[in-house]
Amino acid sequence: MIIFSNGAKADMGPKPSITVYVKNFNSQSYYLDLLVNEKNYAIKFDDFNDRKYSPELKNLNLYKYNKDGWIAAHIRNWLLFGDLHGKYDKEKNMMVHYFTYHGVPETFKIITENEKGEIVVSNEITPHQFRAEVIFDMSTGKVIKISSPFRTYDFKYFIFLIIFTVIIELLISIPFKIKPKKVVVYVNIFTQLLLQASILAAFKLYSFKASYVVFYIEELAIVFIEYFLYRAYTKPLNKKVLAFYTVLSNLVTFLIGILIS
Numbered sequence: 001m002i003i004f005s006n007g008a009k010a011d012m013g014p015k016p017s018i019t020v021y022v023k024n025f026n027s028q029s030y031y032l033d034l035l036v037n038e039k040n041y042a043i044k045f046d047d048f049n050d051r052k053y054s055p056e057l058k059n060l061n062l063y064k065y066n067k068d069g070w071i072a073a074h075i076r077n078w079l080l081f082g083d084l085h086g087k088y089d090k091e092k093n094m095m096v097h098y099f100t101y102h103g104v105p106e107t108f109k110i111i112t113e114n115e116k117g118e119i120v121v122s123n124e125i126t127p128h129q130f131r132a133e134v135i136f137d138m139s140t141g142k143v144i145k146i147s148s149p150f151r152t153y154d155f156k157y158f159i160f161l162i163i164f165t166v167i168i169e170l171l172i173s174i175p176f177k178i179k180p181k182k183v184v185v186y187v188n189i190f191t192q193l194l195l196q197a198s199i200l201a202a203f204k205l206y207s208f209k210a211s212y213v214v215f216y217i218e219e220l221a222i223v224f225i226e227y228f229l230y231r232a233y234t235k236p237l238n239k240k241v242l243a244f245y246t247v248l249s250n251l252v253t254f255l256i257g258i259l260i261s
Contacts, residue, residue, distance in 0.1 A: 017100035018132045020110060021146075022086060024139035025095055027115065031062050031084040032097050032136075033072040035109035035121065043079050043103045045071075051078045062113040065121075072111055079103035094135075110136050110143050130200060162192050168256060169249045176237070176245040183233045190229075191222045223250055 020032065038045065048058060053075060057063060062084075063075050074080045080103025086095035110122040122136055122143040129145065136143045166188050173184050195218050227246040231239070 015100050016104040016130050018104055020097040021135045022095040022138055024137050028088055029115050031113045032086060033062055033074045033111050034099060035070045035111050036073045036105045037069045038071055039069050043077060045076050049075055049078045060113055061117050061119050062111055065111060077103050112138060162189055165253055168253050172249045172252060179235045187226055187229045191226060
């Protein structure tokens with residue numbers, strides 16, 4: 001099975017994300033990060049995100065900011081994918097910043113630093129959305145959410161991952177002589193729907209943490225589900241061979257997913 005979403009690592013489950021739209025900016029030359037409360041942040045902090053940034057950025061006021069435990073997350077933690085620089089959206093006349101992966105916080109503030117070293121810090125916000133979208137007014141420091149919990153789920157990537165998974169697993173099934181091939185298609189569509197729906201439901205009802213727990217449990221369970229479905233609906237095949245195919249196909253799609261992410 002392959003699970004991946006826009007801006008996220010492939011094959012690691014649908015990832016929460018935060019898209020920040022910035023308006024009323026004087027210049028496009030500024031830095032932006034998400035502030036998180038270190039005590040409540042689920043991910044252990046690194047001192048600095050040296051996988052992406054040079055040590056010189058430690059001189060930024062954005063990096064040095066620490067008030068009541070609120071500190072910049074992305075510049076410190078590579079598990080929060082994103083960028084300190086935004087991209088200009090001409091149609092919206094806004095700057096756009098996108099953050100995703102395991103480091104996405106449930107509650108955060110926004111911090112910006114301009115060319116003069118002046119910082120703006122927003123109000124605290126908890127969007128309660130798997131794919132949150134917020135608007136940040138740089139002139140007032142106010143941030144508000146603009147999206148509903150499920151509307152922003154990217155279904156085109158969901159369709160892509162289903163198609164990609166099916167193609168890979170069909171190719172792997174050829175030397176194993178798994179027949180009929182339509183069973184492979186149906187089984188993978190079913191397990192993808194089951195996994196994605198469960199993760200999103202866990203997030204909606206509980207939290208990011210719950211959605212990750214559900215993912216890891218269900219990913220393992222899906223190997224067994226696929227095995228028993230293949231046993232029931234494909235032509236007779238040695239049980240060990242069928243089990244090997246099920247494990248191998250999931251492992252291969254997992255590795256390919258990482259390579260193309």
